[in-house]
Amino acid sequence: MITPSLPRVGAVAAVSIVALSGCATGTLGVSPETVLSTVVANLPAVIATTTTTTTSSTSRSSRSRNIPESPPPTSAARNVLRTADSYVGVKYVWGGNTPREGFDCSGFTKYVFAKYGITLPRTSREQVRVGERVAADFRALRPGDLMMFAEPGQAISHVAIYAGNGVILHASSSVGGVGYTDLNTGGDWFVAYFVAARRVL
Numbered sequence: 001m002i003t004p005s006l007p008r009v010g011a012v013a014a015v016s017i018v019a020l021s022g023c024a025t026g027t028l029g030v031s032p033e034t035v036l037s038t039v040v041a042n043l044p045a046v047i048a049t050t051t052t053t054t055t056s057s058t059s060r061s062s063r064s065r066n067i068p069e070s071p072p073p074t075s076a077a078r079n080v081l082r083t084a085d086s087y088v089g090v091k092y093v094w095g096g097n098t099p100r101e102g103f104d105c106s107g108f109t110k111y112v113f114a115k116y117g118i119t120l121p122r123t124s125r126e127q128v129r130v131g132e133r134v135a136a137d138f139r140a141l142r143p144g145d146l147m148m149f150a151e152p153g154q155a156i157s158h159v160a161i162y163a164g165n166g167v168i169l170h171a172s173s174s175v176g177g178v179g180y181t182d183l184n185t186g187g188d189w190f191v192a193y194f195v196a197a198r199r200v201l
Contacts, residue, residue: 065166065183065184065185065191067138067165067166067183067184068138068139069165070141070142070143070162070164070165071142071143072143073142073143073144073164074142074143074144074201076116076144076201077142077143077144077201078143079116080112080113080115080116080144080161080201081143081144081161081163081169083112083115083116084108084112084161084169084178085169087099087103087108087112087178088169088177088178088179088180089177089178089179090102090103090108090171090177090178091103091176091177092104092171092172092173092175092176092177092178094173095107096171097110097111098111099111102177103171103177103178104171105124105158105159105160105170105171105172106120106121106122106123106124106126106127106159107122107171108170108171108178109124109127109146109159109160109161109170110122110127112161113200118200118201120200124148124156124157124158124159125155125156127146127148127156127159127198128146128148128156128159128196128198130198130200131146131198131199131200132198132199132200133196133197133198133199134197134198134199135197136194136195136196136197138166140197141162141197142162142164142199143162143163143164144161144162144199144201145161145162145197145198145199145201146159146160146161146162146197146198146199146200147159147160147161147162147168147190147194147196147197148194148195148196148197148198149189149190149193149194149195150193150195150196151193156195156196158170158172158190160172160181160190162197163180165184166182166183166184167180167181167182167183167184168180168181168183168187168190174189
């Protein structure tokens with residue numbers, strides 16, 4: 001399995017009150033009721049596993065989640081993840097579609113999967129309609145799946161590629177470009193607002 005190069009990206013400070021995605025707009029893909037019910041179901045995982053300690057003027061969060069280990073990636077998923085990894089560090093640009101100009105979240109997924117003959121729509125809100133539906137549950141995910149995120153009452157606003165074992169690979173304004181976020185130890189926003197997944201491989 002590909003081991004994500006997490007140190008190349010840096011830490012992600014993700015909080016639920018900040019919109020982190022910056023993904024291109026599009027048509028609604030998931031109803032607000034579905035978004036709300038999934039967010040409510042995921043919130044305990046964030047609240048119950050996050051403890052905050054304050055030492056003098058420094059506030060730290062120590063997180064530990066029980067995200068299950070993923071099955072090994074298929075050969076197709078391994079290829080997609082290897083290609084996606086090759087763009088780590090490409091800058092984030094809202095509406096960006098190529099490594100040269102930069103990527104936004106859905107521009108990145110569209111570009112990577114197109115390398116393997118898989119045509120995705122342009123926006124995250126449209127990409128939630130393609131492929132096979134997968135439950136928004138880490139136990140159901142496989143490496144190479146698309147994960148979609150949305151805040152309560154809002155449409156899908158972000159998409160990422162699941163790299164496996166609780167790690168996502170995405171183009172995000174929160175990390176300034178293409179990079180990894182380890183949801184085992186951070187990325188509260190992504191854990192709380194994970195509302196849909198699709199399998200296109």
